Amino acid sequence: MDVVVTGGTGRLGRVLVPSLQAAGHQVRQVSRRGTGPGGVRADLATGRDLATAVRGAEVVVHAATDPRGNPWQVDVAGTRRLVQALDRDRLRHLVHVSIVGVDRVPWNYYRAKFAAEQVALASGLPVTIVRITQWHDFVDDMLGTARRGPVLIVPMGWSAAPVDVGEAAGFLTEVVAGAPSGGEVVEFGGPEDLSAADLAHAWVAAREPSVRVVATPLPGRLSAAFREGGVLPGPQAARGRVTYAEHLRS
Template sequence: MTTILVTGGTGTLGRLVTERLRADASEVRVLSRHSRPYAVDLREGTGLAAAVAGVDTVVHCASSPRGGDEQAARHVIEAARRAGVRHLVYISIVGVDRVPLGYYRTKLAVEKLIEESGLGWTVLRTTQFHDLVLQLLQGLAKPPVMLLPAGVADQPIEVAEVAARLAELAAGAPAGRVPDLGGPEVRPFPELARAYLRASGRRRPLLNVRLAGKAYQGFRAGGHLTPERAVGKVTFEEFLAGRLPVCG
């Protein structure tokens, strides 16, 4: 039986990847800062050697916008090398090489570390999860007027679909950079905001605001989108119907 370690295995994505792998009869170890018996802070790396011992594949889902991802990746790679791990699978984001956002730069740097690791590797880039877009819109709806980034669209995808693809890749051989995984539709932010307001039963006027900076320019240019890989099935409205009780 293949033994697979999922870092960040209690997070939004990692939990679903773990469930999917276990349903496919893989032996799965869950690693997070508080998950026993593999409670590891990847930025420190203490205890990681025991977690990867005897592991065939590592699915690296752990990530934090607060920093430390590059150091965490170095620890994972070093431990994987020493343990003879066959395959390292990494989840990244569409546009990390096109949108000059700090977090995106970090994800791209981790990709490069993995590519140069000497391990068998697979990298999958996806568009933003529905959950993240919902969280953003909930925050924007707190004031009396929803201020939206002018000229920006998004292509949200269902996290369960990403988990299914990652589990599939983890069960296979190292494949390098695989085709991106995008949500089913590219949607302007005002459309997404109206969908959220309808679903939540709220009313807010919308105001498009032009922002400054190269990252905003990258988003306006659609660097985070992959319309040619719109392979997701669940629409934003369908996602909202399952999450917000007012939907219907």
């Protein structure tokens, strides 16, 4: 099929595009710069070149996001611009990539991601919402940022189920080939639910063995949501196989 991937040069897009190509699809990767093989330039924040970039698409995997900028402009308004630009007579499937917990965690970025889901669902297009847990690399980055000299401080009671980005790309490739789920949300997560302390101890042992891990309680609604398993996939979620420990060894 003719597949468009928004956010094609992002962490997921760089792995997803070759996975889709290996499955036999013709793939256009859309980004603001339009770089890379099959790269097409378009800007979700303004709508510039968007209609041209997605013209004739049979499937769109919407993976573009802006967690460090303005997600309400890129994720929410950008999703609205995207669904308006699509050819409704040709489109078979819109796969909207989101994050596990956007409906439970009171964080501005997650609220924007959840609002973007509602835009996709309200479009009347054949949609599948796929929520995925955090990448292994993202956990690495967060732990590296939290380190303060010889000490790594992590929130007490927080838990996550980090996932291998390659396995997530493989799962999305399967979703592309399937029928749209309509209003049913599909989840994909890593094989293990781990506490922040467990993740930190594994990371320290592999990367910084002289660092000491300290778990400390954090107040507030955001912390409570993480303690209550807000970013853990549900019992019906599909799970990957690559553990965080295996990621660290590789």
